[in-house]
Amino acid sequence: MLASNASRAPRDIMRPVPDLQSMHVDDYTDQLHRICGRFRVEAKPTQRAEIHGAVKRRTLSRFDVAMVTLDANRVVRDGAMIRKDPGEHLFLIYQAEGQSTILQNDRVCRLYRGDFFIADSSVPSEFIYEGRHSTQISLHLPRDEMVARIGKDCVGGTEIERGDTLSLAMGGVLDRMLETDAGSAALGEALINILSAYFHARARGNESVSARLYRRAVQQLEAQARDSSFGIDALATDCGVSRRTLQRVFAEHGDSFSTRLQAFRLELARARLMAGEENIASLAFDCGFNDLSNFYRLFRDRFGVSPGKVRAKPLVS
Template sequence: MQSLMTPGHKPVQVEILEAEIRRVCGSFDLEPMRRTGVVNGDVTTRRVGPFDTAIVALDASEVARNTRSIRQDPGEHFFLLVQDAGQCRVEQGDQVAELLPGDMFLVDSVKPSSFLYRGERSNQVSLHIPRDEMVHRFGNACTGGLSISRDDPLWLAMRAVIAKMLMEEGAQAQLGEAFLCLMGAYLHSTRGMGTANPAETLLSRALAMIDRHRADPAFGPRELASRLNVPERTLQRHFRPLGETPGHRLLNRRLELAHARLSARNQVAEGVTAVAFDCGFNDLSYFYREFRKKYGTTPGAVARCH
């Protein structure tokens, strides 16, 4: 099984690595294999499609998240854990899996979990998927921990989409939507989601439509509601579980597309303007203002940096 990422192991103080894991993934406790106060590991982050992603390398004994940690740090994500090198035993509730390179496990952040490495070097890719959106799309079928079997053809499809997002800097959000659709199909086949309720169906269609038409400056919440054949107010009500409005979702997707385009290649000042128009903005001052609000820097600075 070819690795998705190059493992990165370097000597680091246990407290420092644990602090990095907590900063990136939430409240987890790190148990080293040796009493030297040092482990070999590293934690890096990157944006993979629409998902924040952690690349975690370590040779610890165990990493765990208990009920006390969950009370202090309520979970907001599912972690789609991809074992990229080495091995790991994952335990969550009654779900137990021995992960070898290529295996995947969907970790529920609101349930206690433990990851046993037994001191062997391990490298993992963890996609952080917003929990509210997953539960609203798929219901309780995605909760409580889930081992994704490589015997299922959908495993291969999901891995291919992850690899595509990792290979392409600033990969399109459409790949993220494709991945969530594959995840939904897997949950349906293994845990029997049953018939989706109308709210879930409408929201899923709305999210997919936003990703498909976000680069069109004429496409807005009114057009979205019209294509879905529902009133705008009804559409807004279905977005409430996500804590955002259709307009805010559309704006964020346009900004993410612009950021990915600016990060993917060198841009000159005129190029920034072209990117803004190509990503669905027809007001440059509005684009610059919202871009800075979201990313804390200007579009030109992102282009020069890359």
């Protein structure tokens, strides 16, 4: 899911990670591997294989925590890495500074400062930073325990609805945990209890009317985004509300129909190019763009490179 976070002011949870430094991408990858498992870090071509950042490990309550700061192009965990380093954790990721896009299990989620996402280490993933500064706090949660306590809805990669009061409560608890060197056992348990309450409430449908409509609208939008004729009026009809109501609900979540639709189409096109598709014109039309020159312009504006250059960088393990 792609989203914007302009609708609420994020908590100032993250203190700056100390000792930021420039290092070769291989050295940064080694640090990330020791703390988070196997990933491949890719610098932007203009960075000459240099990453400016740091990876710091902490223990909060009973959880290992990684504080990751970087300005990479992207970080990838593919199937070959998972086979060598099977995933035993869920990563509760808090976007503390900057922004990122996470692709996991056919989901595309844009994180802004203050957002949470649960990444599944057993599923291939891609974290896109586009060379911009980003800091994320990642709590490593035992996968089997979380499934037993929360249920299977927490696996496979899932976003935490930013407007939910339980999301704000999680931010408050994480803030308290970071105030001390190790955090308390009670705070760690409180965090998991809030996370469990969030998923149980969502499963029971105890969301606000606005949040429920927004979630349904985004799901419908992403399902029909490849149709170049798809517009907000069709989405409003599908959701059983007026165009004006739908616009208001998107605005309440710091989003808009046109921004969401365009971003999803572009992220989908980029993911398919990364997967090896070669016919750019056919791909662009299949992703919902009916003007090839406009697709090239929008793609370059968003990712800083042309579609052809993305296609020319196949994944390697």
